[in-house]
Ligand code: HEM
Ligand code: SF4
């Protein structure tokens with residue numbers, strides 16, 4: 001199943017470089033591009049959560065891994081730009097698709113019963129997406145901008161700070177979750193991320209042409225992923241709130 | 245049963261149109277939805293009013309002409325049926341029923357509940373066929389070996405009657421279930437292989453040109469489709485287009 005998916009991702013990546021214009025201008029090409037960016041984001045979330053869990057299990061290891069991720073040139077100058085591109089591409093494309101789709105029906109129904117045939121999550125991807133986008137904004141203000149300031153403007157790559165013994169990352173993380181309003185906002189955004197993924201996970205496979213014959217298993221994995229990932233992030237935030 | 249009907253009335257393509265309320269009485273539960281509409285129209289004609297225009301032909305679920313958005317669902321609240329197969333026993337005495345035409349920019353209203361579905365024809369013309377020479381020397385169909393599974397899956401796709409309920413239901417007015425079915429019925433059979441790449445490319449291009457929306461995999465089409473066309477057909481179309489684009 002996975003190697004089949006990787007083969008398809010490979011094929012599409014090759015496609016990008018050769019026949020980009022035609023394919024990605026088509027409605028299906030756009031869907032495939034959307035799914036590819038989503039796959040990258042879902043992989044990133046898994047990796048991000050794995051590191052964050054360390055902040056609960058072992059602050060020292062969390063500090064070391066954070067320092068590695070924050071200073072490794074491959075992560076900083078290759079993976080990070082790809083991630084930013086994927087995020088921006090995903091939400092810009094999300095808005096583009098939403099706009100095109102709203103233009104495909106000029107007169108609305110007087111009475112429409114969407115709940116009769118589709119899930120709330122599938123009909124509200126743009127709203128769950130916009131909540132995640134607002135969260136990403138908050139997250140950048142909280143962590144990313146200060147990090148960039150320290151490293152690129154202050155030119156301080158030491159990973160230490162005044163008044164903190166050893167590396168600073170764990171200290172900074174815990175500081176953020178002192179405020180219950182922030183913890184609440186984080187939890188809310190992650191619930192909506194869960195709803196986004198509850199539809200998005202299987203949807204991305206369908207877009208890549210890959211659900212036939214494996215719907216059940218994909219739905220199960222999708223359900224697990226969309227519950228466990230947000231729950232993990234929320235648990236970590238709540239843990240630090242009660243243990244700072 | 246006695247019913248209140250809220251029906252979309254629109255004189256012609258240019259008219260703005262509006263919902264109008266009607267009353268019908270003594271409707272039997274054994275009537276089909278279209279027969280109930282006949283009762284209403286007789287009433288209107290006898291009163292010297294313009295009857296409600298609606299599409300229909302076979303009245304047995306095979307032509308795909310009947311097209312009504314009933315109480316917020318394509319072909320009404322029942323599953324696996326067209327409007328002509330919908331029975332009035334699905335409703336209760338005193339109900340108010342809202343009846344609207346298919347809504348999609350690619351399906352403009354001609355009059356009242358009648359919409360223009362020529363966009364589907366143009367998609368079919370773009371590649372929904374195989375080029376076979378039929379002048380005299382056709383070979384025996386059984387001479388080409390086809391697995392039972394492929395034949396059945398192709399047949400399932402081919403049961404699409406082109407009614408457009410998928411488009412009407414879809415929050416994005418996407419035609420992908422229809423086009424997916426039409427692409428699949430050939431992609432699964434050896435006869436369809438020869439023109440497979442051109443077919444999917446041209447049909448998808450025509451679909452986009454007609455102004456249908458983009459699928460977001462909500463799955464509403466599959467639920468409302470009177471023929472139970474599966475979402476697998478959309479996935480297959482996506483695969484076919486990827487294959488064709490290399
Ligand atoms: C880490 C963050 C995010 C993840 C993991 C994620 C994941 C996904 C996935 C898996 C899909 C399904 C793709 C498909 O059907 O092919 C999807 C679709 C979508 N996403 Fe996101 N998403 C994220 C952030 C956002 C943001 C910030 C927006 C902003 C508006 C957004 C808007 C949308 C929309 C509108 C769709 C539906 C488009 C479609 O199905 O064609 N997403 N997302
Ligand atoms: S796929 Fe189903 S709903 Fe769509 S046109 Fe064919 S029969 Fe009608």
Ligand code: FES
Pocket residue numbers: 299300301302303304305306307308309310326327328329
């Ligand atoms: S009138 Fe032919 S399918 Fe309903």
